[in-house]
Amino acid sequence: MIVRISANSTSVKPVPHGLRALTGETSYWNNHKYSQGAQIFRNGEVPEYIYQIREGAVRSYKLLSDGRRQIGAFHLPGDIFGVEMESVHRFTAEAIVDTTVWIATRHRLFEDVDERELADTRNIVELLHNSLEHAQNHLLLLGRQEAHEKVACFLLEMDRRLKKPPVVVLPLSRTDIADYLGLRIETVSRSLSAFRHRGIISFNGHRGHREVILKDRTKLAEVALSKYRYRDWMHPCRQHCSG
Amino acid sequence: MIVRISANSTSVKPVPHGLRALTGETSYWNNHKYSQGAQIFRNGEVPEYIYQIREGAVRSYKLLSDGRRQIGAFHLPGDIFGVEMESVHRFTAEAIVDTTVWIATRHRLFEDVDERELADTRNIVELLHNSLEHAQNHLLLLGRQEAHEKVACFLLEMDRRLKKPPVVVLPLSRTDIADYLGLRIETVSRSLSAFRHRGIISFNGHRGHREVILKDRTKLAEVALSKYRYRDWMHPCRQHCSG
DNA sequence: CGACTCCTTGACAGCGTTCAACAGTAGTGG
DNA sequence: CCACTACTGTTGAACGCTGTCAAGGAGTCG
Numbered sequence: 001m002i003v004r005i006s007a008n009s010t011s012v013k014p015v016p017h018g019l020r021a022l023t024g025e026t027s028y029w030n031n032h033k034y035s036q037g038a039q040i041f042r043n044g045e046v047p048e049y050i051y052q053i054r055e056g057a058v059r060s061y062k063l064l065s066d067g068r069r070q071i072g073a074f075h076l077p078g079d080i081f082g083v084e085m086e087s088v089h090r091f092t093a094e095a096i097v098d099t100t101v102w103i104a105t106r107h108r109l110f111e112d113v114d115e116r117e118l119a120d121t122r123n124i125v126e127l128l129h130n131s132l133e134h135a136q137n138h139l140l141l142l143g144r145q146e147a148h149e150k151v152a153c154f155l156l157e158m159d160r161r162l163k164k165p166p167v168v169v170l171p172l173s174r175t176d177i178a179d180y181l182g183l184r185i186e187t188v189s190r191s192l193s194a195f196r197h198r199g200i201i202s203f204n205g206h207r208g209h210r211e212v213i214l215k216d217r218t219k220l221a222e223v224a225l226s227k228y229r230y231r232d233w234m235h236p237c238r239q240h241c242s243g
Numbered sequence: 244m245i246v247r248i249s250a251n252s253t254s255v256k257p258v259p260h261g262l263r264a265l266t267g268e269t270s271y272w273n274n275h276k277y278s279q280g281a282q283i284f285r286n287g288e289v290p291e292y293i294y295q296i297r298e299g300a301v302r303s304y305k306l307l308s309d310g311r312r313q314i315g316a317f318h319l320p321g322d323i324f325g326v327e328m329e330s331v332h333r334f335t336a337e338a339i340v341d342t343t344v345w346i347a348t349r350h351r352l353f354e355d356v357d358e359r360e361l362a363d364t365r366n367i368v369e370l371l372h373n374s375l376e377h378a379q380n381h382l383l384l385l386g387r388q389e390a391h392e393k394v395a396c397f398l399l400e401m402d403r404r405l406k407k408p409p410v411v412v413l414p415l416s417r418t419d420i421a422d423y424l425g426l427r428i429e430t431v432s433r434s435l436s437a438f439r440h441r442g443i444i445s446f447n448g449h450r451g452h453r454e455v456i457l458k459d460r461t462k463l464a465e466v467a468l469s470k471y472r473y474r475d476w477m478h479p480c481r482q483h484c485s486g
Numbered sequence: 487c488g489a490c491t492c493c494t495t496g497a498c499a500g501c502g503t504t505c506a507a508c509a510g511t512a513g514t515g516g
Numbered sequence: 517c518c519a520c521t522a523c524t525g526t527t528g529a530a531c532g533c534t535g536t537c538a539a540g541g542a543g544t545c546g
Contacts, residue, residue: 062383064469070383085372090379128371129328135378136333140305140313142385143425147502174525182386184503189526208511208524226307230501390534417493427535432494451492451543473533 030103034095040082043092047084049103053077056099057171060091061179071180073134074172076161083127097171142182145226148233150181151191152224155201159214167204168212194233195220273346277338283325286335290327292346296320299342300414303334304422314423316377317415319404326370340414385425388469391476393424394434395467398444402457410447411455437476438463 031054034040040051043062051058058075072091075081081093141153154177159168170177174185181188192209195201200219204211214220222228274297277283283294286305294301301318315334318324324336384396397420402411413420417428424431435452438444443462447454457463465471 062379064383064387068387068469070387072379072382085368086376090376125328125368125371128368128375132371132375132378133329133333135375135382136305136315139315139378139381139385140307142382144307144311144313179386185525186504186527187502190502193526206511209526210524234501428493429495429536430534433534436494449543452494453492477533 032101032103034099034101036095036097036099038095038099040093040095040101041089043089045089046087047082047089049082049105050080051075051082051093051104052080052102054100054102056101057096058093058099058101059096059172059176060093062091069179070182071176072138073131074176074180076171080127083124083131085128096173096176146230147181147183147187148191148194148228148230149224149226150183151177151188152195152220154181155195155212155214156217156220156224159217166213168214170210170212172210190234195223198233275344275346277342277344279338279340281338281342283336283338283344284332286332288332289330290325290332292325292348293323294318294325294336294347295323295345297343297345299344300339301336301342301344302339302415302419303336305334312422313425314419315381316374317419317423319414323370326367326374328371339416339419389473390424390426390430391434391437391471391473392467392469393426394420394431395438395463397424398438398455398457399460399463399467402460409456411457413453413455415453433477438466441476 034056040058041047041049053075055077057077058079058081059071060073060075060081061069061071063069073081074096075093082089084090141150145153155168158170159165162168172180174188177183178185178188192201192212196203198219200214200216200223202213202215203209204213223233277299283301284290284292296318298320301322301324302314303316303318303324304312304314306312316324317339318336325332327333384393388396398411401413402408405411415423417431420426421428421431435444435455439446441462443457443459443466445456445458446452447456466476
């Protein structure tokens with residue numbers, strides 16, 4: 001289960017687009033693959049690298065002492081993560097599926113920052129800003145939205161970040177979704193079922209129910225924006241069973 | 244109620260410590276006072292200034308369409324806020340009590356950034372980092388902690404940020420606390436009462452119950468770290484009523 | 487004193503959790 | 517192919533933590 005960085009990562013040099021702006025055209029690059037469930041770095045560890053996902057998906061999370069988990073972000077292809085301003089990582093990162101990442105040595109970013117151009121530093125700032133914005137949006141979702149709203153927001157976020165594909169292929173288990181939304185897996189499942197029964201989404205059948213077709217993005221957005229209440233969705237026997 | 248920046252802000256030049264590092268020793272400074280409830284800036288507005296609190300307290304929050312509010316952060320004396328990397332503010336900031344702030348014109352930070360030293364840019368990065376760290380810690384609290392744990396965390400945070408005074412004088416109403424923690428005011432009140440009945444905290448009596456004495460920080464930290472469950476605190480008739 | 491606001495407390499309801507059982511899928515080996 | 521196992525996801529029933537609604541207390545200001 002525990003697969004740390006090993007020495008056999010073949011070093012090729014297709015310098016990725018996103019990280020190049022941060023680290024320059026140097027040969028500090030490595031290519032590495034993590035198998036499903038492998039830890040990329042752990043909370044409390046000293047940051048040595050920054051990462052950009054080439055293929056796959058990664059979750060960053062924190063744990064409470066009793067094992068409860070809060071996922072802070074999902075990282076999808078193209079995403080950069082592992083950027084830390086302090087001496088330790090504030091999240092643990094794990095590959096959700098088999099994942100290939102580009103790895104850059106971290107000291108190029110910060111220890112040598114004085115020698116680099118200000119434009120690059122601005123990229124760091126923008127990066128931080130994006131993370132911060134996402135975190136703050138997530139605060140609102142976690143603290144103030146109801147279960148079915150959270151699930152709708154999640155689907156729309158995945159749809160947007162995956163460029164609105166015909167079928168949203170979730171690389172996530174229900175447990176991952178639940179920890180992202182601050183819910184239980186049963187609640188996520190119930191909300192998804194309610195959406196399906198309403199014709200808002202449908203499942204592709206294969207690979208568990210992880211392939212979702214958003215059949216009515218408009219209505220999904222309405223759910224996300226609190227236009228419907230719990231009892232209108234989860235209790236089927238109000239005024240809908242007759243129709 | 245709506246008190247925007249007016250022209251009569253007397254300009255004095257006791258250049259504040261924190262912002263000086265960001266903006267330099269220039270005369271871009273102003274001093275301004277906001278009365279209780281006044282809006283400093285609103286969500287969606289174009290950022291024109293950055294602020295450092297001289298005295299008072301400020302809340303930054305977002306609203307859902309139906310009026311539900313999520314406070315992202317409280318700003319206390321010395322805190323810098325209003326720093327935005329994008330074109331609009333992502334929060335609304337209001338003075339919780341009568342508040343005096345230092346104001347710096349924002350363009351010195353970003354439009355002229357090329358002329359400035361890299362060390363200053365680092366400060367921006369550190370600033371962003373602090374906000375991001377706080378937001379991410381708050382995600383965990385909002386998504387995965389129970390009501391009494393949230394309230395305990397809140398008290399400890401205020402205690403820490405106020406430098407562990409003998410009496411924690413909260414500049415916040417119960418509504419503010421509740422919106423910060425993703426709870427209702429009644430739940431906050433019930434948790435505080437439970438702490439009081441257990442002898443963990445006590446109130447100073449005056450000024451509503453906004454002056455809190457932390458009589459047992461150790462036990463409060465245990466509550467915050469999920470060492471006790473709801474039923475052990477909120478149901479008085481288990482094994483404690485006899486004693 | 488009355489009016490107002492903030493806070494507390496109680497009773498009840500409800501949303502989400504918990505516990506449990508079941509279904510669907512994948513992998514293994516016969 | 518099926519049997520068996522393990523894992524993931526769904527669904528039902530009951531519970532419980534928190535929200536909702538309501539009343540009352542306490543401080544403030546007129």
